[in-house]
Amino acid sequence: MAKKPARRRRQPDVTRERLLQAAFEEIYRRGYQAASLDTILHKAGVTKGALYHHFPDKAALGQAVVDDIVSKFLLDRWLGVLEKQGGDPLTALQGMLKERSLHLTSEEVELGCPLNNLAQEMSPLDEGFRRRVAEAYASWIDGFAKVLQGGQAEGSVRPDLDPKRIATFLVAAIEGSFGVAKGARSAALLRANLSTLSTMLDSLRPESPRGRRAHKAGRARSEPGR
Amino acid sequence: MAKKPARRRRQPDVTRERLLQAAFEEIYRRGYQAASLDTILHKAGVTKGALYHHFPDKAALGQAVVDDIVSKFLLDRWLGVLEKQGGDPLTALQGMLKERSLHLTSEEVELGCPLNNLAQEMSPLDEGFRRRVAEAYASWIDGFAKVLQGGQAEGSVRPDLDPKRIATFLVAAIEGSFGVAKGARSAALLRANLSTLSTMLDSLRPESPRGRRAHKAGRARSEPGR
DNA sequence: AGGGTTACATACTAGACGGTATGTCATACA
DNA sequence: TGTATGACATACCGTCTAGTATGTAACCCT
Numbered sequence: 334m335a336k337k338p339a340r341r342r343r344q345p346d347v348t349r350e351r352l353l354q355a356a357f358e359e360i361y362r363r364g365y366q367a368a369s370l371d372t373i374l375h376k377a378g379v380t381k382g383a384l385y386h387h388f389p390d391k392a393a394l395g396q397a398v399v400d401d402i403v404s405k406f407l408l409d410r411w412l413g414v415l416e417k418q419g420g421d422p423l424t425a426l427q428g429m430l431k432e433r434s435l436h437l438t439s440e441e442v443e444l445g446c447p448l449n450n451l452a453q454e455m456s457p458l459d460e461g462f463r464r465r466v467a468e469a470y471a472s473w474i475d476g477f478a479k480v481l482q483g484g485q486a487e488g489s490v491r492p493d494l495d496p497k498r499i500a501t502f503l504v505a506a507i508e509g510s511f512g513v514a515k516g517a518r519s520a521a522l523l524r525a526n527l528s529t530l531s532t533m534l535d536s537l538r539p540e541s542p543r544g545r546r547a548h549k550a551g552r553a554r555s556e557p558g559r
Numbered sequence: 560m561a562k563k564p565a566r567r568r569r570q571p572d573v574t575r576e577r578l579l580q581a582a583f584e585e586i587y588r589r590g591y592q593a594a595s596l597d598t599i600l601h602k603a604g605v606t607k608g609a610l611y612h613h614f615p616d617k618a619a620l621g622q623a624v625v626d627d628i629v630s631k632f633l634l635d636r637w638l639g640v641l642e643k644q645g646g647d648p649l650t651a652l653q654g655m656l657k658e659r660s661l662h663l664t665s666e667e668v669e670l671g672c673p674l675n676n677l678a679q680e681m682s683p684l685d686e687g688f689r690r691r692v693a694e695a696y697a698s699w700i701d702g703f704a705k706v707l708q709g710g711q712a713e714g715s716v717r718p719d720l721d722p723k724r725i726a727t728f729l730v731a732a733i734e735g736s737f738g739v740a741k742g743a744r745s746a747a748l749l750r751a752n753l754s755t756l757s758t759m760l761d762s763l764r765p766e767s768p769r770g771r772r773a774h775k776a777g778r779a780r781s782e783p784g785r
Numbered sequence: 786a787g788g789g790t791t792a793c794a795t796a797c798t799a800g801a802c803g804g805t806a807t808g809t810c811a812t813a814c815a
Numbered sequence: 816t817g818t819a820t821g822a823c824a825t826a827c828c829g830t831c832t833a834g835t836a837t838g839t840a841a842c843c844c845t
Contacts, residue, residue: 343810343811343812343821343822343823344822345821345822345823348822348823362683363592363684364590364592364680366589366590366592366593367592367593369801369802369803370802370803370804371801371802371803379823380823380824380825381803381804381805381824381825382808382822382823382824382825383822383823383824385804385805386821386822386823387822387823390803390804391803391804443682443683444683445679445682449679449738450679450680452738452739452741452742453671453675453676453679453680453738453741454590454676454679454680456669456671456741456742456744457588457669457670457741458589463742463744466742467742467743467744470739470742470743498751498755499755501739501748501751501752501755502732502736502752502755502756504735504739505732505735505736505738505739505752506728506731506732506735507735508735508738508739509730509731509732509733509734509735509736509738510728510731510735512675512678512679512731512734512735512738513678513696513727513730513731513734515678515679515682515683516678516682516689516692516693516696517693517696518682518689518693522727525724525727526727526728526731529724529725529727529728530728533759533762536759536762569791569792569793569840569841569842570792571791571792571793574792574793595831595832595833596832596833596834597831597832597833605793606793606794606795607794607795607833607834607835608792608793608794608795609792609793609794611834611835612791612792612793613792613793616833616834617832617833617834
């Protein structure tokens with residue numbers, strides 16, 4: 334039935350990678366359920382036969398996207414950046430927030446965090462998705478928690494805090510900030526929120542010698558432009 | 560063509576309300592795009608003719624859900640609860656967080672915040688949705704900001720803070736907390752996060768007379784059960 | 786009382802969707 | 816060199832979807 338196509342060399346892992354990347358982009362834009370396989374196939378320059386050779390169904394493709402693309406993407410963007418910061422752990426976290434604030438793309442503002450998108454859409458609908466998403470969050474939180482714990486060990490973070498609890502809150506605050514900024518389509522709002530969070534990190538430092546004020550949250554303009 | 564149905568009394572606003580309510584539930588569960596009109600119709604006990612008599616298309620139904628159901632639902636759940644709290648504004652905000660923590664339903668934990676769900680799914684896809692969602696967020700933020708401003712007027716909130724900025728952060732932190740808790744399917748995690756946020760509110764109080772520690776974040780169990 | 790309008794009800798359509806059946810090459814290996 | 820298997824390619828299918836066409840009964844107004 335099939336007439337002769339211009340066969341290219343066969344490179345299974347390249348094909349798989351192209352599928353994952355195209356699927357990621359489409360899912361990032363439209364969400365998993367609304368992502369069309371035909372569109373993904375077109376973007377990837379791959380046919381349906383190839384797709385169903387590599388993945389049993391759409392769900393498997395989507396979950397592979399979480400595991401192979403989204404998780405790494407996220408850990409790289411936050412923990413990767415964090416590792417490159419200097420100073421004590423809290424300063425490093427603040428540097429990470431600043432760094433991310435400075436390198437926001439408009440796509441990032443408009444589409445938000447891909448992991449958060451998947452989490453909100455799929456958690457109640459598919460346990461496979463939810464588990465993978467939860468694992469990715471756990472890694473992220475663990476990364477922050479370890480840093481905070483290190484800070485406690487060296488005395489630069491208040492010892493009466495639970496690192497995991499604080500780390501969880503940090504991740505939630507970051508994701509929430511991306512979320513409302515996405516709704517407002519406002520990079521300025523996102524930057525303001527990350528800055529506020531950064532300021533709050535100061536209150537995690539041990540009691541300062543005397544007279545030093547933790548917060549310096551400026552009276553920056555309250556309504557950031559769009 | 561149509562054979563005689565058992566006609567009921569005609570109550571346009573009741574029909575419309577039933578449609579909105581059913582649509583809200585379905586959209587809350589599956590998301591807007593994946594919500595099936597047929598399912599909504601079945602739930603509402605209404606036919607397609609009625610639906611398309613009241614709304615020009617699916618998008619209009621969805622946006623009406625945002626305006627008429629979700630917005631009110633949200634303002635009631637947060638600003639409504641807030642108004643019922645006593646004490647100074649920050650204490651009232653803390654009371655509100657506590658109150659919400661105590662009355663979490665499992666549905667609320669698993670499905671998250673309906674406004675946030677819509678925001679994440681639809682903001683990049685449909686400007687009509689995005690605008691309405693952004694307006695709802697703005698009302699919410701304004702509500703918090705007004706309370707904080709009142710606190711500044713009476714001297715119970717530090718005067719060097721920007722109320723709007725803090726209010727925005729609060730909303731983001733709340734939404735983020737619901738979001739990660741949804742992924743983790745954990746009410747305990749949500750409660751821990753709201754409690755952490757509540758603790759942080761203390762640092763917005765004016766410089767305490769002397770010796771008083773703002774933070775008392777306990778070393779509560781770090782891994783809340785599921 | 787009757788004519789017009791509102792509020793539905795039913796049946797239908799066109800298109801998109803995920804998934805499958807079947808075929809054909811490229812390549813590794815015997 | 817033959818052959819088994821992996822890696823695709825194409826065509827097709829049943830289902831579901833938003834939306835439409837058309838009919839009719841309830842209600843309102845004069």
